[in-house]
Amino acid sequence: MKRRTLYTLLPLLLLFLSLPLSGQKQKPKNQSWYDDKFFHFGFSLGFNTMDFNITPNQAFFASNHIRPELTTLNPGINIQIVTNLKPAKYFDLRFLPGVSFGQRVISYYDLTKPVSSPDYLFGEQRLESSFLEFPLLLKLKGDRLNNIRPYVIGGFNFRYDLAGKKEFDSEKPVYIRLVRPDLYYEAGAGFDFYLTYFKLSIEVKMSRGFSDVLVKESVTNYEQYYNAIERMTSQIWILAFHFE
Numbered sequence: 001m002k003r004r005t006l007y008t009l010l011p012l013l014l015l016f017l018s019l020p021l022s023g024q025k026q027k028p029k030n031q032s033w034y035d036d037k038f039f040h041f042g043f044s045l046g047f048n049t050m051d052f053n054i055t056p057n058q059a060f061f062a063s064n065h066i067r068p069e070l071t072t073l074n075p076g077i078n079i080q081i082v083t084n085l086k087p088a089k090y091f092d093l094r095f096l097p098g099v100s101f102g103q104r105v106i107s108y109y110d111l112t113k114p115v116s117s118p119d120y121l122f123g124e125q126r127l128e129s130s131f132l133e134f135p136l137l138l139k140l141k142g143d144r145l146n147n148i149r150p151y152v153i154g155g156f157n158f159r160y161d162l163a164g165k166k167e168f169d170s171e172k173p174v175y176i177r178l179v180r181p182d183l184y185y186e187a188g189a190g191f192d193f194y195l196t197y198f199k200l201s202i203e204v205k206m207s208r209g210f211s212d213v214l215v216k217e218s219v220t221n222y223e224q225y226y227n228a229i230e231r232m233t234s235q236i237w238i239l240a241f242h243f244e
Contacts, residue, residue, distance in 0.1 A: 030147050030194045034244055035086075042082035042199075042244030048236050049073040050102040050129060053208075055231040060224075065111045066122055068228045076102025080133075082242055092139040094153070102236070103128045106176075108228060125176055125225055130163040135186060147194040157184040157207055168219055175222040177215035182234060184209045190240075201242035209234035 034040050052070045061067060080098030087093060108122040137155035164180040188205025213234050218226035 029144075030196055032194050032199065035192075035194070035199055038086050040084050040244060042084070042242055044078065044080040044082050044096060044098070044240050044242045046078035046080075046238050046240035048076040048078055048100055048102055048238045050076060050104050051235040051237070052104055052106065053233045053235055054106070054229055057228055057230040060227045064224065064228070066224055066228050067109050067111060068106050068225075069109065070104055071107050072105050074103050074105070076100060076129075078238060078240060080135075080240075082244055084244065090141050092141065094135075094137045094139055094155075096133075096135050096137070098133055100131045100133055100159075100236075101129070108225065123225065125174055127174065127176070127178060128163045129161050129178070131159040131161055133157055133159045137186065141192070144192075144194070149192040149194070150189070151192065151201075152187075152189045153203065153205065154187040155185075157186050158182075159184060159209075175219040175225040176229070177217065179211065179213045179215055182209040182211050182213055184234070184236070188238070199242075199244045201240075201244070203238075203240045203242065205238045205240065207236040207238060 051073060054068055054070060056067055078098060078100040080096040083095040083097075085093040085095075104127050106125045106127070108124070109120060110122040113120045135155060135157035137153050137157075139151055139153045142150040159182055161178055161180045161182075164178045165174075168175070168177065184207045186205055186207045188203055190201050190203030190205075193200045193202070211233065212231045214226070214229055214232040
């Protein structure tokens, strides 16, 4: 009885194990005339989290014991136009001008106070950014498997922060300012999905600025917010959806 059951289950087991392998077989490919063109357009929508890499001022900390940290990541959005140039089979040159919006909150902690004390949080600075951005990227594509193609991408992005203030705003409790222009290097990876009428690309990317974005100026009676920071560079994580 056991042998008969084994003979019955064995073909079913082999059929079950063959199902994942069948997914690797060649399937009908969706037409990709848009991908084969030397030059084509599209648009992109995405989400970002903006961050700072903060280097505390050790001399100020030694005497005041106030440490700045960015502890909360807030979501933002990206909107871009995709301009794609295809000079070779596995390489694309991409220019994606657009805008992005986000904010960052720097918390200042007084380490002379216990963590449970309400005075442990010395203060906060909420910094909003509205970037004009001009990324120029090189896309290295792998071989297409059915209707999916993996790729990696990298390049540079010039951003200009429209929300950066020329002067301090006395109506808002913001006592540090950000430099408006900055150059970023970017690197990421993603997948192209070839659908019936268009191509959808899902991409994850890291963007990191080269420059110190802290304006070297403080506000009278609020110098602690500026003096606590020696250097501050910008970093952005992006999840993008490209439609081409």
